[in-house]
Amino acid sequence: MSWAGPEDVYLSTSLASYLDTNAVLEGACERVIVGDLYCDIPLGLYIIRGENVVLIGELDLEKEELPPHMTRVPVPEIRRAQKAEQEASDLKGTMRKRMEFLDLD
Numbered sequence: 001m002s003w004a005g006p007e008d009v010y011l012s013t014s015l016a017s018y019l020d021t022n023a024v025l026e027g028a029c030e031r032v033i034v035g036d037l038y039c040d041i042p043l044g045l046y047i048i049r050g051e052n053v054v055l056i057g058e059l060d061l062e063k064e065e066l067p068p069h070m071t072r073v074p075v076p077e078i079r080r081a082q083k084a085e086q087e088a089s090d091l092k093g094t095m096r097k098r099m100e101f102l103d104l105d
Contacts (some may be wrong), residue, residue: 009033010046011059021050034085038070039078074089 009031028046032039059065073081 006035009048010043010048011040021053023048023053030102032082033070036069036071037073037081039068039073039075041075041078042094045066 007070010025011029011031025046025048027041029040030043032041
């Protein structure tokens with residue numbers, strides 16, 4: 001079972017839902033993807049409020065779920081990659097703000 005939120009993907013083998021699509025995931029993990037790297041971070045028992053659910057789907061366990069060029073890495077490495085990606089994004093935003101006065105369009 002997989003769940004996707006605005007920025008997060010959660011995977012689980014067991015699901016219980018109640019009321020307004022609130023869900024309890026057993027054996028859940030968060031899949032973090034940065035570029036061509038990914039990591040499944042175990043979360044255990046996880047509760048998701050219905051207002052935060054964007055997509056629900058069932059995984060076909062016999063099919064390959066990721067493209068072959070993706071590389072699985074340990075948690076510390078994916079955290080470093082996330083930090084580097086965020087810093088690059090922040091720098092890009094700062095540079096754009098500094099260059100707005102040029103009106104290059």
